[in-house]
Amino acid sequence: xxxxxxxxxxRRLAAELHDVYGERVTLLVPPSRAAWGEQPAVAPTxxxxxxxxxxxxxxxxxxxxxxxxxxxxxxxLPVREMEAAEPSEEALREAGVQRAAALALVYDDDxxxxxxxxxxxxxxxxxxxxxxxxxxxxxxxxxxxxDQAAMVATPGLxxxxxxxxxxxxxxADTAAPxxxxxxxxxxxxxxxADGLLLRAVEHSPPGRGEVPAPGLATLALLSSTTxxxxxxxxxxxxxxxxxxxxxxxxxxxxxxxxxxxxxEAVSYAGPPAPLRRLAGRxxxxxxxxxxxxxxxxxxxxxxxxALAVVAWLTTGDDPLHASYVTLLDLFAISxxxxxxxxxxxxxxxxxxxxxxxxxxxLVAASLEALGAFRGAHALLRPPxxxxxxxxxxxxxxxxxxxxxxxxxxxxxxxxxxxxxxxxGVPLARRLRVPVVLGDVTQEGVLEAAKVHxxxxxxxxxxxxTTNLEAALYARSVNPDLRVALRLYDDDFATAVxxxxxxxxxxxxxxxxxxxxLAAPAFAGAMMGRQILGAIPVERKVLLFAALVxxxxxxxxxxxxxxxxxxxxxxxxxxxxxxxxxxxxxxxAARPDDGDRTAGGLLWDLHPGYVLRAQDRVVLAATRRGxxxxxxxxxxxxxxRMS
Numbered sequence: 018x019x020x021x022x023x024x025x026x027x028r029r030l031a032a033e034l035h036d037v038y039g040e041r042v043t044l045l046v047p048p049s050r051a052a053w054g055e056q057p058a059v060a061p062t063x064x065x066x067x068x069x070x071x072x073x074x075x076x077x078x079x080x081x082x083x084x085x086x087x088x089x090x091x092x093x094l095p096v097r098e099m100e101a102a103e104p105s106e107e108a109l110r111e112a113g114v115q116r117a118a119a120l121a122l123v124y125d126d127d128x129x130x131x132x133x134x135x136x137x138x139x140x141x142x143x144x145x146x147x148x149x150x151x152x153x154x155x156x157x158x159x160x161x162x163x164d165q166a167a168m169v170a171t172p173g174l175x176x177x178x179x180x181x182x183x184x185x186x187x188x189a190d191t192a193a194p195x196x197x198x199x200x201x202x203x204x205x206x207x208x209x210a211d212g213l214l215l216r217a218v219e220h221s222p223p224g225r226g227e228v229p230a231p232g233l234a235t236l237a238l239l240s241s242t243t244x245x246x247x248x249x250x251x252x253x254x255x256x257x258x259x260x261x262x263x264x265x266x267x268x269x270x271x272x273x274x275x276x277x278x279x280x281e282a283v284s285y286a287g288p289p290a291p292l293r294r295l296a297g298r299x300x301x302x303x304x305x306x307x308x309x310x311x312x313x314x315x316x317x318x319x320x321x322x323a324l325a326v327v328a329w330l331t332t333g334d335d336p337l338h339a340s341y342v343t344l345l346d347l348f349a350i351s352x353x354x355x356x357x358x359x360x361x362x363x364x365x366x367x368x369x370x371x372x373x374x375x376x377x378x379l380v381a382a383s384l385e386a387l388g389a390f391r392g393a394h395a396l397l398r399p400p401x402x403x404x405x406x407x408x409x410x411x412x413x414x415x416x417x418x419x420x421x422x423x424x425x426x427x428x429x430x431x432x433x434x435x436x437x438x439x440x441g442v443p444l445a446r447r448l449r450v451p452v453v454l455g456d457v458t459q460e461g462v463l464e465a466a467k468v469h470x471x472x473x474x475x476x477x478x479x480x481x482t483t484n485l486e487a488a489l490y491a492r493s494v495n496p497d498l499r500v501a502l503r504l505y506d507d508d509f510a511t512a513v514x515x516x517x518x519x520x521x522x523x524x525x526x527x528x529x530x531x532x533x534l535a536a537p538a539f540a541g542a543m544m545g546r547q548i549l550g551a552i553p554v555e556r557k558v559l560l561f562a563a564l565v566x567x568x569x570x571x572x573x574x575x576x577x578x579x580x581x582x583x584x585x586x587x588x589x590x591x592x593x594x595x596x597x598x599x600x601x602x603x604x605a606a607r608p609d610d611g612d613r614t615a616g617g618l619l620w621d622l623h624p625g626y627v628l629r630a631q632d633r634v635v636l637a638a639t640r641r642g643x644x645x646x647x648x649x650x651x652x653x654x655x656x657r658m659s
Contacts, residue, residue: 018543019112021045021104021133022123025505026149026188026532026539030121031096033540037551037558039640040544043097043112045104104133109140119145119543123188127152131159134183138163142170146183147542151414156185184542184602191538192531193418197426198283199501199527200407200473207283208550208561210590210603210618210635214283214426217552217559220276234589235269236637237262237554239276260555262639265583278554280589280637283426313378320371321347324364331360347372396442399431399451404470406431410457410487411478412441415503415531419477424448431466433457457487463494473499481505485513492521501527545647549603549635560643563592563603567630569646578624585642590635591619591626599633 018040020031027046034040101108104122114120120137122130130148137144146163150156163183198207198214208215217236238261260278261268269277321343329339346368353365406429409416416432417440423430432445432452445452455462457478468474474491476484484502491498500517504510510528517526541548549561566572572580572588581587592599594617603618618635628634638646 018042018119018121019045019109019114019117020121020123021109021112022121022125022149023047024123024125024532025530026123026535027121029532029536030123030539030543033536034543035096037537037640038540038544038560041097043099043117045099045101045108045112047102048100103129104136106136106140109133109137114140114144117141117144119147121147121149121539121543123147123149123539125149127155134159134163138166138183139170142167145543145545147539148183148185149188149539150185151187151189153187156187159183160185182601186535186539186542187418188531188535188539189414189418192415192529192534193422195534196415196419196475196477196501196503196529197422197428199529200423200475200499201283201426201428208552210549210561210563213618215280215561216283217278217554218281219278234280234587234637235264235277236280236552236559237278237557238264238269238272239278240555260557261584262554262557262559263582263584263587263637263642265581268583310378310381314382317371317375317378321368324368324371328361328364331364332358343368347375396446396452396454397449399453399465399467403429403431403451403467405429405472406467406470408433408463408466408468408471408474408491410434410474410476410484411503412439412445412452413477413479414440416475416477417441417444419475420444420448420450424450431471433462433466458483463487463491468498469494471495471498473501475501475503477503481509488517488526492517496521499525501529503531504528505530547647558640560638560640562636562638562643562646564634564636564646566628566632566634571646572628572634573630575628576624577622577626577628580628582642584639586636586638586646588622588628588634589620589637591622592617592633592635593619596631596633603635 018031018034020027020034020042022028022030023046027044031042031044034042099108099112101111104124109120114137120141122133122137124130124133127150130150134146134148137146148156148159150159160183167183194209194214195207198216219239240260261272264272324347325336325340325343328334328343329336332339334342343364346365349369349372357365407423409420409423409430409432412420412432412434416434420430420432420441421444430450432441432450434442434452434454435456436442437454442452444450451466453462453465455465457463457476468491471491474488476487478484478487481504484504488500488502491500502510502513504513510530514526514528537551541550547562547564549563551558551560553559564572571582571586577588592603594600599617636643636646
């Protein structure tokens with residue numbers, strides 16, 4: 018794997034590929050990293066001698082500067098790091114793009130990524146490309162162009178066999194699901210599958226007579242040190258049994274007293290977002306006419322009715338005709354009452370005076386109605402009585418994507434933004450989301466966003482100090498508030514997290530960097546579009562993948578129960594869509610077509626269902642198990658046969 022970039026995402030992506038997937042990685046970075054800070058080198062991974070030794074040794078022999086053999090016989094595979102001012106053709110050749118399986122271009126500049134992608138596709142048509150771009154439309158066109166170039170360069174190649182497809186991702190898009198899940202469920206350990214957000218939930222051991230917590234699937238049995246009071250989640254001590262991934266029913270029953278990890282869908286169960294629309298679409302009258310204006314109109318109408326009744330009583334005229342004459346006098350259309358009785362003349366004068374009062378009222382009503390209709394494109398204010406919502410600070414590149422994801426989940430949101438021309442302000446206006454314009458560090462801004470009655474606070478501005486200051490102030494107003502901060506520096510984020518957790522032990526606090534949240538999605542795309550994501554379980558990792566049954570004897574013709582290999586893989590869902598209608602990438606966000614429900618995947622799969630060749634399934638697998646299914650390592654022994 019080759020990773021090219023100029024910011025923290027490149028190094029974290031290299032670490033993700035190296036630590037989670039066990040891949041050999043070459044990292045290409047600019048000579049000077051002063052702009053984004055020096056980061057510690059990625060520690061080498063130790064692989065003990067196994068059946069992989071022969072294949073790994075041969076691979077190392079073909080790789081320049083491949084690795085070293087440690088004193089205990091293990092193979093050290095450090096990340097190979099190179100420096101180049103830009104990803105030129107010479108730099109990409111030196112990095113070994115011609116022999117690489119995948120290339121990630123994660124420079125902050127879109128033009129640099131596009132230029133390097135065109136060069137890399139020419140050097141290696143079979144190369145799997147993962148490109149960082151914010152522009153979605155440009156990304157779609159670039160994917161088609163590079164995939165077409167790969168097909169032209171390799172004539173006769175089956176398109177289905179060309180897993181070198183191009184994937185264009187945005188760090189904002191990939192981090193948004195995790196940030197949204199943090200606001201809803203308090204965790205960023207999520208996997209996106211066909212529009213659903215899935216999370217791994219840790220459950221304490223059920224007591225005697227208690228029913229185990231429900232979930233889509235049981236992923237693991239936890240060790241006894243899961244809830245470490247020192248803060249090292251899942252730390253393993255000597256003599257303590259570690260987590261057991263993908264256990265069978267017998268193992269779960271035998272491990273009484275140990276917690277479990279279950280797969281659940283992230284959903285929002287709080288109050289729905291208030292509907293605020295204009296007239297003609299179910300709007301309240303108060304949005305068009307103010308209260309004072311309605312009282313003025315009611316007073317004028319009452320005066321007109323009283324004058325019509327008096328005219329009817331004094332003149333003895335027909336009530337309908339008396340009302341008609343009164344309206345003519347009101348609008349100064351009737352003839353002067355010269356020679357008429359005194360009562361008629363007085364009524365005409367009084368009606369004219371009421372007409373003079375009506376004129377400014379009509380003008381005010383017209384102006385307010387016009388302003389209300391223009392308000393359809395203006396920013397809304399948080400409604401009275403709003404509670405249980407999410408306060409989102411910052412409508413930049415990241416905040417915009419998170420706002421869209423939160424609204425897809427029907428979560429009420431109040432945004433706070435200092436710049437009225439920020440990137441996400443038009444989206445908030447279109448989604449009818451209340452926005453408070455102002456500096457979050459100024460007094461009264463967070464109060465205007467109703468932070469004292471909020472469910473969670475997402476501080477996603479580009480300034481770490483601003484996010485921290487807002488979080489601390491929000492904690493003073495609402496000590497139980499769920500807080501998630503976007504912090505760039507990992508050491509700073511760890512210190513903030515531990516301090517806030519110690520100061521507010523009952524409240525949930527998370528500190529995350531966008532590059533850390535985005536790296537798993539980029540790494541999964543580099544492994545192939547079948548990889549949906551990874552979720553850590555203590556010191557181990559579970560991978561989620563979409564796999565077509567055809568060509569895999571471990572699944573084809575077997576039932577779901579028979580295809581389950583404990584400790585290796587487990588079928589957790591079935592794609593019910595027809596092969597021609599399937600989405601090529603289940604991990605990608607669903608298109609914005611108004612359908613917010615996730616379709617296609619059947620999660621409650623019967624154990625007796627027989628898997629067919631045309632079926633596509635979603636798996637939970639260990640690294641070794643998935644590597645065996647993808648043909649990346651020799652098959653291991655089946656635990657059920659021993």
